[in-house]
Each structure stands twice: as structure tokens, then as C-alpha cells.
Amino acid sequence: MKMNLKPLQNKGLSEVIRDFTPNWFTLNMGTGIAFLTLHNINTNIFYGQTQIGIGFWIVDILFFLLFSFLMIARIILYPEAIALMLKHPVQSMFLGAIPMALVPILEGFAIFGPPIMGDKALDIALYLWWIDVILAVGVGWLVPYLMFTVQKEHKLENMTAVWLLPIVASEVTASAGGMLAPYFPNSMGETMLILSYILWTFSVPLAFSILVILFLRLATHKLPDKAMAVTSWLTLGPLGTGALGLLLLGNSAKSALAGTGLEGISSFLYDFGLIMGLLIWGYALWWFFMAWFITLKFFKEGLPFNMGWWGFTFPVGVFTASTFQLWKETGINAFEYFGMLLSVQLMVFWLIIFVKTIKGMWSGYLFHAPCLSPETGLPKEEEECKKFEQNKKNIHKKDNTMKQEKWVMQLLEPSHYVHLFNMLHANMEEVDIKVVVVGGAVLPAFAHGHLKEKIEEFAAKGVDFNFCINSMHLLGLDSKDLPEGTSIASEGGLQAINAYRKAGYTYFVVA
Numbered sequence: 001m002k003m004n005l006k007p008l009q010n011k012g013l014s015e016v017i018r019d020f021t022p023n024w025f026t027l028n029m030g031t032g033i034a035f036l037t038l039h040n041i042n043t044n045i046f047y048g049q050t051q052i053g054i055g056f057w058i059v060d061i062l063f064f065l066l067f068s069f070l071m072i073a074r075i076i077l078y079p080e081a082i083a084l085m086l087k088h089p090v091q092s093m094f095l096g097a098i099p100m101a102l103v104p105i106l107e108g109f110a111i112f113g114p115p116i117m118g119d120k121a122l123d124i125a126l127y128l129w130w131i132d133v134i135l136a137v138g139v140g141w142l143v144p145y146l147m148f149t150v151q152k153e154h155k156l157e158n159m160t161a162v163w164l165l166p167i168v169a170s171e172v173t174a175s176a177g178g179m180l181a182p183y184f185p186n187s188m189g190e191t192m193l194i195l196s197y198i199l200w201t202f203s204v205p206l207a208f209s210i211l212v213i214l215f216l217r218l219a220t221h222k223l224p225d226k227a228m229a230v231t232s233w234l235t236l237g238p239l240g241t242g243a244l245g246l247l248l249l250g251n252s253a254k255s256a257l258a259g260t261g262l263e264g265i266s267s268f269l270y271d272f273g274l275i276m277g278l279l280i281w282g283y284a285l286w287w288f289f290m291a292w293f294i295t296l297k298f299f300k301e302g303l304p305f306n307m308g309w310w311g312f313t314f315p316v317g318v319f320t321a322s323t324f325q326l327w328k329e330t331g332i333n334a335f336e337y338f339g340m341l342l343s344v345q346l347m348v349f350w351l352i353i354f355v356k357t358i359k360g361m362w363s364g365y366l367f368h369a370p371c372l373s374p375e376t377g378l379p380k381e382e383e384e385c386k387k388f389e390q391n392k393k394n395i396h397k398k399d400n401t402m403k404q405e406k407w408v409m410q411l412l413e414p415s416h417y418v419h420l421f422n423m424l425h426a427n428m429e430e431v432d433i434k435v436v437v438v439g440g441a442v443l444p445a446f447a448h449g450h451l452k453e454k455i456e457e458f459a460a461k462g463v464d465f466n467f468c469i470n471s472m473h474l475l476g477l478d479s480k481d482l483p484e485g486t487s488i489a490s491e492g493g494l495q496a497i498n499a500y501r502k503a504g505y506t507y508f509v510v511a
Contacts, residue, residue, distance in 0.1 A: 018078050020070040021085065025097035026310035027357060028067065031060045032104020033317025034350045037343050039111055040324045057108040064105055071098075087474055089153040092143055096166035099135035100314070102128060103176045110180055122183050129176055129192075133199065136169040140202060152473045156213075157221040161234035163210050168238045171203035171245050172318075178248030181256040189256035193249060200245050207238030211287075229298040230311040232291040239284035240319035247277040247325040274329055281322050288319060305356050312349040320346055408434045408500035409508050410493070411441045416510045417451060423510070424458055434500050438468040438493035446481045459485030468493030 035056035038049055075082050085091045106128035113121025143166035147154055177196030181189040214235070224231065250273020253266040295303070320342040327335035407427075411420055424433065437445060444451050445467065459465055465486035471493065472479070479488060489496035501507050 014077075017070055017073045018081060020067075020074050021091050021094065022071065022097055023091070023094040023307050023310075024067050024070075025064075025094070025101040026307065026314065027354075028060055028064050028101030028104070029097060030310045030313030030317070030350055030353065031056055031063065032101065032108070033314050033321075034346065035060065036104055036107060036111075037317055037320055037346055040321055041340070041343060042324070054112045057105070057112055060108070061105055064101060067101075084474060086146055087150050087152075087476075089147075089151045089158070090162055092146060092151065093162045093165045095139045095143055096136075096169040099132045099139060099169045100165075100172045102132045102135070103172050106132065107176055107179055110183060125180060126184065126188075129173070129180055132173045132176065133195065136173040136199065137202065139166045140170050142166075153470065156217050159213065159217045160224050160228050161210075161214055161231040162228070163214075164207055164234050164238055167203055167206045167210065168241060169203070170199040171207070171238060171241050174199035174203070175241055175245035175248055175318075178245055178250075178252050181249075181252045184256075186256070186259045189252075190260045190262065193253060193256045194262075196245070196249055200242070200249070204238060204242045204245075207242070211235060211238070223294060223297070226298050226301060226303060228308065229295065229303055230308045232294040233311045233315045235287040235291065236284055236315035236319045239280055239287060240315060240317075240322045243277040243280040243284065244318055244322040244325055246273040246280070247322065247329060249273055250277075251325075251329070277322065277329075278326060281319075281326060284319055284322070307357070309349075309353045309356070312353060313346060316342060316346050316349065406432045406434075406500075406503075406505040407508060408436060408497055408505040409510050410497055411435060411437045411510050412439050414441050414444045416441065417444075417454075420510045421454060421458070424463055428458070428461065428463055432505075434464045434466065434505060436466045436468065436489060436493050436496050436500075438471050442467055442471040442477065443475050445483055446477050452483050455483045456485055459483065466493075466496050468496070 035053040038053040038056070041049075106125045109121045109125040109128070113124065174196040177192045177199065181192040181196070183189075184192065223229070250270040253269040253273075257263045257266045257269075320339055323335050323339040323342060327333070327339060409420065409423070411417070420435065427433065445455055445465075446452070455465060465483065466489040467482065467486060468489050469492060472488070482488065491499075497507060
């Protein structure tokens, strides 16, 4: 896609804020693990490697501040959208990306900060770590509770590795605690170490349980839709971080616990971290190759770009970090060579995904509400968004002249009902029209008033209205309030549209 020099061609700032979702923080996760990997390589492969790492760190901070602003603005300006997001079975999972996105930044203050700002950098890292603890624990409790109570779409056949995101946040924070603990005096280092072990157990056992369920889901219901194909890499997240956390915590135990009552167990913690880290790393290796097998299968079928592609980066990055840590602890060169290969994979993936994301972010198409998939909560691929824009133009130009035999029309926004009604008035006598109502357009149709009466009037004249069941569930709507003469698209809005298209209907998006 050729970039226009003017940003946000497809959307204004208020719309960007309204449609902002927490999955954007995965950009921070991917970029953060990229600069940490450059640091962990521990070899000057090229000139300016450290400076590039610092540059990545600064860019990551700027993006985190931008996304935090958009998230806070959305909470303030569109609280109803936040309520819907919390009920969404996929979007809500990405709340776990927020604390995970902060971890590379705070580690960057400990790694790159002291030469720039002195000991204040370590103080900032410590404050941010405590904030991250609160966020990770909060998300780790909140999202599963919502899954157990208000989120109605969870079924085994719909399950993907996205379930891991809110759970893994705590062990990512724990690994950061293991990295930071040696920098601080005994009492603080001891506290961080103990809390980090608690955070590790807060996350890893649950993640292992989810991996078992995921294996069952894949065996019984096969691979997910290609829009969620990249989630196969998310399995490396809890395993790579789980191994890394134990290795870092065990390695820092001697210095963090020196002079404390727990000093006597520091050697045990080191040995325990090494053997358990190695075992979990081996488990991760199985999922690493399986993720490649699944990805290659989808690449052959055509893997669409969406924000989920950032799943190629952070999980691979933490697996790479654990590989390098095993090399440091064991001295086995095979870990070093494999870590270098993983680093190359990570950097290639990061570069491709970062460029694609910046293009979509600059133009605004990745923020475009119609490009958000109701199934995944993620932006659809660029080509589908282009098709949307083209259909939108065609509707404006030809709504009074097109005389197709059969139409299926998708209604996305409440403000588009007026245009829909005008088109129905002009064409319903000559055209067989099906209307599929999804997203925000569903809610006002269920409220008693002029709009509902108008829909019932057109339904009585033969226009077939289908309301997306997924949108109804998301909005908490009951079928008893369905406008008279209309029906429910029980298979989902997009599936209903695809069925009509296969039956020969011409597809339009009303705007």
C-alpha cells in the first residue's frame, strides 16, 4: 500500500479514539522484545547495535504513551464502548497486553537508562515494575472473572490461544522482577524476589491448563480460521516466559537474598530454576515447531495481515531470551546458535509487521471500525478494508441507478439507517433485498420508537432483515424485542452475508 503523506486519511481523531482497542499494545510488546533481544545477543554483530537498541526503546516508549492516551481518552469519552469491549470474548483478552507492553520499557530503564540519567533510571524502573504488578494481577483476575460471568460466546470450538494473554501477564512481570532484583538493596530485592515467585505461580499453572484445553480443542475441532492463525505462536509466550522467569529468579537469588534469612536457599533456587527452566524450554520447543507447521499451512492458503501478526514477535522473543539464558547458565554452544537463529526470525518478522502496521496506522485504515472483525475483534486485512471503501463509493454513486436482481446489504452504523431507507424506497419494487444488520446498528432497532416501526414497515413489504446474533449477545439484547417480521442471523452476520453471496446476491455496504 502506498502511503499518503497526510495522516489519518480514512478516519478522524475522535473516530480513532472510539475504535481504539487494547490489541494495539501488542506493537509495544513486539518492539520491546526486539530491542531486548538485541541486548541479549551479547555480541556486536554490527556497528551501532547498542544505539539501535536504545532507539527502539525510545520509540517503544513513545508508542506506549500514545496508546495509553488513546485508551484513557476512550474510557473517558466512550465509556459505553469500554463496557462492550469488556464483554467481547476476544478484545477483552488483549487487556493483558497492557502490562506486558510496559515490561520491556521498564527493563530498558535498567539496561539503557543509567548511562543516560544515572540512578534515577533504576528508581523509574522500580516504580514502573510496581505499577505493572498491579496491572498484571488486576487483569489476571478481571478477565477470567468476566469469562466466567458476562462473556457468553465462549465455547470449546471457538477457543484459541488468545485465552493465554490475560494469564501470562503476571509471569512476564515476574521475569522482570528476576531481572531487576539484583539492582536493589537486600530488603527490596528479597521482597521483589518473593513476590515474583508468587506472580510466576499466579500465571504458569493456569497457562499450562489452558494449553491442555487448547490441544483438545485443536484435536477435536481442528485449526481456527485463518484470521486467528497467528495465535498458534502465542503458546510460546507462557512457556518461554515461564522458563525465562525461573532462570532469572534463580540466577538473582544469591545477590538478592544475601544477608537475609533466606540466604540459605539461594543455591537451591538457582538449581531449581535451571532444571525447571530447561524442562519448560523443552516443552516450548515442541510448540515452536508445531506453530511453524500450522503457519506454513496457512501461508499456502493465504494468510491475511491483521494486528494479530504481532503474535509472531513477543512469544518468539521470550523463547529466544530463555534460549540465550540457558546458554549463559550452561555454556552449551547449541543454545547460542539456536538463539541466533531465533533472533534472525524475530527481527525479520518484526520489520515486516512494523512496516505494515505503520502504513495502516498512518492512513487510519487499521482504526476503521468496519475493518474490525466481529469474530476476532482484530482489524481485518488491508484488502478487505479496500473493498469496503470501494463498495462505499459504489453505493454513493449508483444507489439510484443499479438494477441488480438480488442484493444483500450490510448495515454497520445507526446513522446509516436513513440512507438504507432511501435505497429501499427507490429499489425494493424491482430488487430482492436482504439486509444484514451488525455491530452498532443492531441496538437502536430493538428500542421502541420510530426506527423500529420503520423497519417493521419495510419487513411487512417484503424486505428481509437479519440481525447478527453475535452483536445481539455482545449488546445483551433479547430476541423477544426483535422487530416484528424480522429474523436472527443465527450463524452470525458475516456468515449470513457469505451464504447470500453464494446464492447469487450482490453485496453492498450501506454508508
